[in-house]
Amino acid sequence: MAMNIKRIFSFSSKFENRDEIILRDYLAMERTKLANERTLLSYIRSSLYLLLGGIAIIQLEGFESIKFIGYISLGLTIILVIIGIYRFQKLNRQLKNYYSQIELMIKEKKES
Template sequence: MSKLENTINRDLLLRENLALQRTILANQTTFLSFLRTSMYFLVAGLSIKNLLQVEGSIYYQVVFYLISAGILIFGTLNYFRHKRKIEESKIHVGNYKLEYEKEG
């Protein structure tokens, strides 16, 4: 194997590993965005009683709490689903690594 092919294989491994790291960080950032949005709705539910001083404001609170819980549950499920897919995609990088180590 030539020196150029060796360099190309190392670059491929590095590029794949960096892409996986970016994907993991993007998944974590997305989860934190869902968490932040859920907390916004929770705070809205807590403060709606003071903003609307009417008898039916408890229904608005419940709606905001349900939306908050729904967003949190969806965001958590989304995070773990994508985390599993990312873990499964690491196999492909491992295959490149195995081929590279066999040739080197």
């Protein structure tokens, strides 16, 4: 049960590169970095829409029976931002690891 929950929140698999990184791979990592930033902005944009929608629903007069939807929307806003930042940071750490592998390979080639 705990393993299934851990798998749900992992968002990616562990990958370790054992081959030499070539230019194509380096450019793919750059595209991944840009896509990661774009995804973070998408999470933020979606959470702002939820925030605005929640505030609008809460402020509606005469619709007290659906105010709970506004509060749920506000709660989802916070959760969405946290998930977006978490995923952004996790992928950034992985990319930094790959970039450090590239630097080590370059140093080894220069030395030999």
